[in-house]
Amino acid sequence: MTELTDKKLTTKINVSQLSLDILQQNPDRLRNWEEERRHPLHYMKNRWQWENYPKWKYVAPFPLHVDLEADSRCNLKCPMCYRRVFDNMKVNAKEDPNLKFAAMDYDLYKKAVDECVENDLYSLRLSWRGESTLHPRLIDFVAYAKDAGVKEVSFITHGGNLTEEYIKGLIDARLDYISLSIDATAEAYNKLRAPLKFNETVERVANIHRLREEYGEGYPKIKVQGIYNYFEGDILEYYNTFLPITDNISFNVEHDYSVEVNHANKKEDNIFCPYPWQRLTVTATGLVPLCIADWDADVPIGDIKTNTIKEIWHGPQMTRARNLHLENRRMEIKPCAACIRLEDASIEDVAAPLQEASKIYIQQELTQLRKKGKKEKRLPDMKRIDPRIP
Ligand code: SF4
Numbered sequence: 104m105t106e107l108t109d110k111k112l113t114t115k116i117n118v119s120q121l122s123l124d125i126l127q128q129n130p131d132r133l134r135n136w137e138e139e140r141r142h143p144l145h146y147m148k149n150r151w152q153w154e155n156y157p158k159w160k161y162v163a164p165f166p167l168h169v170d171l172e173a174d175s176r177c178n179l180k181c182p183m184c185y186r187r188v189f190d191n192m193k194v195n196a197k198e199d200p201n202l203k204f205a206a207m208d209y210d211l212y213k214k215a216v217d218e219c220v221e222n223d224l225y226s227l228r229l230s231w232r233g234e235s236t237l238h239p240r241l242i243d244f245v246a247y248a249k250d251a252g253v254k255e256v257s258f259i260t261h262g263g264n265l266t267e268e269y270i271k272g273l274i275d276a277r278l279d280y281i282s283l284s285i286d287a288t289a290e291a292y293n294k295l296r297a298p299l300k301f302n303e304t305v306e307r308v309a310n311i312h313r314l315r316e317e318y319g320e321g322y323p324k325i326k327v328q329g330i331y332n333y334f335e336g337d338i339l340e341y342y343n344t345f346l347p348i349t350d351n352i353s354f355n356v357e358h359d360y361s362v363e364v365n366h367a368n369k370k371e372d373n374i375f376c377p378y379p380w381q382r383l384t385v386t387a388t389g390l391v392p393l394c395i396a397d398w399d400a401d402v403p404i405g406d407i408k409t410n411t412i413k414e415i416w417h418g419p420q421m422t423r424a425r426n427l428h429l430e431n432r433r434m435e436i437k438p439c440a441a442c443i444r445l446e447d448a449s450i451e452d453v454a455a456p457l458q459e460a461s462k463i464y465i466q467q468e469l470t471q472l473r474k475k476g477k478k479e480k481r482l483p484d485m486k487r488i489d490p491r492i493p
Pocket of ligand 1 (some may be wrong): 440
């Protein structure tokens with residue numbers, strides 16, 4: 104490996120998620136979100152590894168987290184989704200069946216989970232680009248991973264398929280954590296997430312909360328998250344609607360998935376990204392992209408049908424990617440050069456207090472929006488929001 108330059112290496116990390124609970128100065132709720140995990144000590148250990156291993160440049164024997172895409176198909180067409188950019192591009196245009204949107208094969212899933220359990224994986228997320236609940240066996244997926252011994256199993260969903268029976272199935276399967284994508288209230292939501300309806304979605308979230316209290320001993324934990332650039336309506340109403348029926352309410356920034364724009368806005372290269380030391384992503388067909396931010400698997404680094412996850416994690420392409428980041432040469436890696444995530448990065452030290460990070464983040468994001476000439480959406484006003492309002 105070549106010497107590092109004297110440029111300051113800065114840890115920039117995906118902090119695109121902004122918790123309204125932080126802005127609300129709601130420390131109890133934040134603490135509970137962290138501490139009330141099913142396996143709190145394992146969770147804390149995992150968070151400690153997550154923050155420190157990249158700083159130490161230590162490659163763990165196995166990824167600290169795996170995103171295993173149960174299903175890459177989706178039945179909505181949301182304007183903020185990367186699929187709007189990629190639908191007519193590589194993923195569906197290629198004949199390669201590995202690049203098609205699909206549901207994961209159950210035997211392939213079991214093979215992957217078995218390896219994860221053998222290697223003591225802490226967390227498994229059954230989502231990436233698609234709507235996980237479209238997989239006809241998602242509940243079986245959760246049950247298999249939990250029975251095998253994965254400590255934390257979660258997925259992200261628009262929530263439209265969560266009937267009472269389905270929720271009970273997830274509770275029985277011992278799902279640990281569910282994250283629902285909800286970006287607005289009332290009519291604005293109905294338009295963004297058509298054909299879903301806001302009132303029905305709120306009812307489904309309330310059902311998860313009620314049923315988990317009745318049958319699930321408080322699990323799954325419930326997070327609601329949205330893209331704040333799309334938020335319309337009263338943020339206070341939004342927050343207070345979900346406060347009693349969730350454990351965490353967060354917002355992400357809108358990513359610009361236009362590859363051309365991202366290349367045109369080349370970012371500084373004197374940074375290294377912690378992701379190659381933290382996580383690995385597997386598509387529904389078994390392909391492993393270089394990173395979760397490599398949305399169309401432009402740089403496949405393996406396939407779990409023929410390789411083990413461990414082989415890929417320690418393989419030449421991951422090693423090369425790590426080295427290039429450490430050598431200030433991440434722009435030589437295609438997905439990193441077009442990365443949508445570092446655009447959001449806003450803190451120089453991952454240990455910086457999150458609230459401070461959120462403030463900096465908002466300022467930077469507003470600056471970016473102004474530069475791009477985009478309309479500024481109203482951001483949450485810290486003084487206006489009062490979590491005590493029922
Ligand atoms: S694409 Fe590269 S820079 Fe972006 S999150 Fe992944 S590893 Fe980090």
